Amino acid sequence: MKNFIYNKINKKFTSKQPHNKGPLYEHINHQQYYKIIFDNFTLNTNNINDCYILTHCGQIVKCVNIIHANINSDPVILGQCFLNKVSAYT
Numbered sequence: 001m002k003n004f005i006y007n008k009i010n011k012k013f014t015s016k017q018p019h020n021k022g023p024l025y026e027h028i029n030h031q032q033y034y035k036i037i038f039d040n041f042t043l044n045t046n047n048i049n050d051c052y053i054l055t056h057c058g059q060i061v062k063c064v065n066i067i068h069a070n071i072n073s074d075p076v077i078l079g080q081c082f083l084n085k086v087s088a089y090t
Contacts, residue, residue: 013038015068015075017046023065023078033066036075043077053079060085 017034024032035044043063044050051063061079068075 013075015066024067025078031068033068033075036066036077053077 014037015033015035016037019032019034022032034046035042042050043053043066045063045065053061053063055061060082061077062082063077063079065078066075067078
């Protein structure tokens, strides 16, 4: 897996469960959360069933941290992107 940052979230959300345990990149030092709730789904970095996303460009990402620069900013999702994908149904 390679490290991945995704910060183009254009939906209404609520962040829950603040923490300060990382992981973080050196230049990022802001409020962190375990969970982010959108209208139609929830990401939870503490739950293996709720920490994976499929991006618009087809990448599978394991979310490892949710970060906010300030209260009015969009969240930044820190994750690990899979380098190899193999179909489980063939």
